[in-house]
Amino acid sequence: MVLYRPQYNTRHTFTTLCLGEGVPANTVAQWVGNSPKTIYEHYAGLVSNISVPEL
Numbered sequence: 001m002v003l004y005r006p007q008y009n010t011r012h013t014f015t016t017l018c019l020g021e022g023v024p025a026n027t028v029a030q031w032v033g034n035s036p037k038t039i040y041e042h043y044a045g046l047v048s049n050i051s052v053p054e055l
Helices: 007-020 025-032 036-042
Strands: none
Touching: 007 025, 025 036
């Protein structure tokens, strides 16, 4: 039996990837049907632009 992740995970991934690419939170909120406040409270804190140096 194969277990799949809920579709909600795809939505979360899309939101965080858009924010990581610099799409404004207001635009992402419109796309996914949330308020900008929700985007900032639940998604924007997960995005970081920290790069790992090559060793």
